[in-house]
Amino acid sequence: MKTPKRIEPLVEDGLVDVVLRQLMSGKEATVYVVQCGDEIRCAKVYKEANQRGFHQAVHYTEGRKVKNSRSQRAMEKGSRYGRKEQESAWQRTEVDALYKLAAAGVRVPLPFGFYEGVLLMELVADEEGMPAPRLNDLSLTREQALEFHAMLIRQVVLMLCAGIIHGDLSEFNILVDAHGPVIIDLPQAVDAAANNNAPRMLDRDVENLANYFGQFAPELLTTQYAKEIWAIYQTGELLPDTPLTGKFSVSHKAADVYSVMREITTAQDDHEAKLRYQQIKRAEGR
Structure with a gap:
């Protein structure tokens, strides 16, 4: 096929030999299958902001920072340059997340580089070497649904241990290769520690999984893995292999307000006594 204009620089630089075909076109990017030497890979070409169906909602971008202070100030002011930098930062979010998650052992496509709005990455393939299907295109047995759900919950934990929440996880951005689910599409990835919306994002991601797999295994509909x-x-004790039950109970025990206030009063008394002692010592010194 004719080489898309955005991929032409990669061909000129020898990073891509030939574009074989378009794989898919989504709300934020168009993905092509490309030949790179002996390897078949994907080239994800991000759409311009005015062409995307998915916009940079503030609840995703909260807590994100760029290293360049000039760019950060321009983004905060919303200048023309700032909007350009914001667009670049939005794209870089997925690239950075892929590198970080791949290093953490999360099943995501391996990235091979990012060039002027084009992400070169691994082609996720099925057992026959063809592009892997999306999860929503498969018909699952109850046993497969339980297995895939368990695998994905573990991937969610791995991501959170790496400090990242997908933010838009569903059956539409999960591929299934010969070894199971592979998570894709991460431009809206959320910084778990810096974003106040992180718990809600995690809850929605996990709820989407429960609702989808619950069609095949109804017992998953009542699980509470996110909470x-x-x-x-929040306790700092989450590990990649932390045992999970899918159950969560909220403590309804009344807070011991009296004990808390007593501790506060004691601390205040100690602080005031220390100040009085320091004043006396200064007076004696004179």
Whole structure:
């Protein structure tokens, strides 16, 4: 096929030999199958902001920072240059997330580089070497649904241990290769520690999984993995292999307000006594 204009620089630089075909076109990018030497890979070409169906909602971008202070100030002001930098930062979010998650052992496509709005990455393939299908295109047995759900919950935990929440996880951005689910599409990835919306994003991601797999295994519809995972994460004790039950109970025990106030009063008394002692010592010194 004719080489898309955005991929032409990669061909000129020898990073891509030939564009074989278009694989898919989504709300944020168009993905092509490309030949790179002996390897078949994907080239994800991000759409311009005015062409995307998915926009940079503030609840995704909260907590994101760029290293260049000039760019950060321009983005905050919303200048023309700032909007350009914001667009670049939006694209870089997926690239950075892929590198970080791949290093953490999360099943995501391996990235091979990012060039002027084009992400070169691994082609996720099925057992026959063809592009892997999306999860929503498969018909699952109850056993497969339970297995895939368990695998994805573990991937969600791995991501959170790496400090990242997908933010838009569903059956539409999960591929299934010969070894199981592979998570894709991460431009809206959320910084778990810096974004106040992180718990809600995690809850929605996990709820999407429960609702989809619950069609084949109804018992998954009543699980509460998100709340359980987040509660453990907040204690600082979440590990990639932390045992999970899918159950979560909220404590209804009344707070011991009297004890808390007593501790506060004691601390205040100690602080005031220390100040009085320091004043006396200064007076004696004179």
